[in-house]
Amino acid sequence: MIRTATPEDVPVLHALVRDLAAYEKALDEVVVTQEQLREALFGDRPAAYAHVATADDDGGEAIGFALWFLNFSTWRGVHGIYLEDLYVRPDRRGGGHGRALLTELARICVERGYQRLEWSVLDWNAPSIAFYESLGARPQDEWTVYRLTDGALARLGSGGRGA
Numbered sequence: 075m076i077r078t079a080t081p082e083d084v085p086v087l088h089a090l091v092r093d094l095a096a097y098e099k100a101l102d103e104v105v106v107t108q109e110q111l112r113e114a115l116f117g118d119r120p121a122a123y124a125h126v127a128t129a130d131d132d133g134g135e136a137i138g139f140a141l142w143f144l145n146f147s148t149w150r151g152v153h154g155i156y157l158e159d160l161y162v163r164p165d166r167r168g169g170g171h172g173r174a175l176l177t178e179l180a181r182i183c184v185e186r187g188y189q190r191l192e193w194s195v196l197d198w199n200a201p202s203i204a205f206y207e208s209l210g211a212r213p214q215d216e217w218t219v220y221r222l223t224d225g226a227l228a229r230l231g232s233g234g235r236g237a
Contacts, residue, residue: 075171076178079124079139081116084108086136087124094161098196125178127162127171138162140175147190154190155179176209194219 079087088108095104114122127138138161145156157179162171176191183191192214195202203213222230 075130076125076127076174079115079126081112083124083126083136084112084115087111087115087126087139087141090136090139090161090163091141091159093163094159097161097164098199122158125175127166127175129166137166138171138175140179142179144188145190145192150189152187152189154188154192155183157191157193160193172205173209 085108088106088111091106091111092101092104095101114120115124122141122143124139124141126136128134129137139159140157141159142155142157144153146153157176160172160175162169162175179191182188195206197203
């Protein structure tokens with residue numbers, strides 16, 4: 075049901091990323107190409123990793139994915155996993171695929187001595203929040219995510235002032 079993604083999965087991963095963005099009402103923000111995904115996941119220096127959930131009844135078709143990368147806790151002194159995206163096609167939800175993907179990432183953490191598995195969820199996504207909390211995950215309410223992108227990132231990166 076869960077397996078490590080392969081280069082052959084890139085087209086379906088790209089489609090699933092677009093499906094996720096549409097679900098999150100942000101499809102217009104997706105600019106990633108299949109080539110970028112291939113390089114990030116399978117290039118000379120992979121920066122991210124992916125697992126796919128497959129449907130046993132559809133010849134192993136990928137119906138969901140988890141895309142993740144390593145982070146590091148200076149306080150704990152070890153790596154952790156940051157789950158960038160978790161998505162299961164809406165018509166396949168409730169079949170245990172999301173739980174199985176998270177279970178695989180938790181297994182990797184335990185096996186490798188990582189002490190955190192973290193991710194973000196949109197505050198309006200009540201079904202996902204309820205699912206995550208059912209697994210024992212708890213929100214980190216005291217933390218606020220900040221992000222630099224586009225013009226602000228370019229200005230700061232070129233020595234200018236942020237926004």
